Amino acid sequence: MELKYPEDLRYLDSHEYVRIEGEIATVGITDFAIDQLGDIVFLELTEVGNDVSGGESFGTIESVKAVEELKSPVTGVVIERNESLIESPESIGNDPYGNGWFIKVHISNPQEVVQGMTAGEYAALVEGA
Numbered sequence: 001m002e003l004k005y006p007e008d009l010r011y012l013d014s015h016e017y018v019r020i021e022g023e024i025a026t027v028g029i030t031d032f033a034i035d036q037l038g039d040i041v042f043l044e045l046t047e048v049g050n051d052v053s054g055g056e057s058f059g060t061i062e063s064v065k066a067v068e069e070l071k072s073p074v075t076g077v078v079i080e081r082n083e084s085l086i087e088s089p090e091s092i093g094n095d096p097y098g099n100g101w102f103i104k105v106h107i108s109n110p111q112e113v114v115q116g117m118t119a120g121e122y123a124a125l126v127e128g129a
Contacts, residue, residue, distance in 0.1 A: 003031040005123050006097050010073065010116030013125060017097070018073040023110050025074040028101040029061065032126045034093040037063035043089040045070075045081045045102055052078060052105055054115070059102065061089070070102065073116055080104040 009017040015033035019026040034040070042062035052058045052072040059070045081103045085092055092100045117125065 003035060003123075003126075004097070005030065005032075005119040007119045009097070009119065011119070011122035012071060012073050012116055014069075014071045015126075016071055016073055018116060019097075019101075020107075023107050024079070025076065025105045025107055026101045027058070027070075027073060027103050027105065028096055029070070029092070030122070030126075031093075031096055032122075033068075034096055037061065037065060037068070039064045040089045040092050043086050043092070043102075045086060046078055048078050048081055050078050051108075052076060052103075061092075072103075072105065074105050074107050076105040076108040078103050079106050 009019050011017050011030060015030050017028055017030055040061060040063045045059040046052060054072060054075045056072055057069045058072045061068050061070060082101055094100065
């Protein structure tokens with residue numbers, strides 16, 4: 001399976017991605033992370049209305065291999081979380097960059113530049129290029 005890293009996203013070295021649309025950030029995990037985790041059995045996400053901070057945890061993802069913290073790439077307030085993934089975490093890998101998003105955050109400081117790698121930089125990191 002060829003892993004994909006859409007060009008319109010920014011990537012963290014902890015394997016989360018972020019899509020910025022105006023003041024809204026959509027956060028999920030990459031194909032690479034899903035591939036490394038294997039069968040995902042549990043997903044825990046922070047509640048809507050909670051504050052998240054850049055670099056801080058907003059939940060955990062658990063597979064048959066490991067439990068990993070999920071890190072927010074932005075600071076703001078959670079305005080939506082993907083309830084369907086909490087119910088069916090095994091479906092995360094079906095469409096990680098579309099229906100497989102985890103949370104949507106209203107960015108508290110629109111001037112906050114999202115730190116993160118481009119698709120090419122992230123691919124080089126994970127594929128050792």
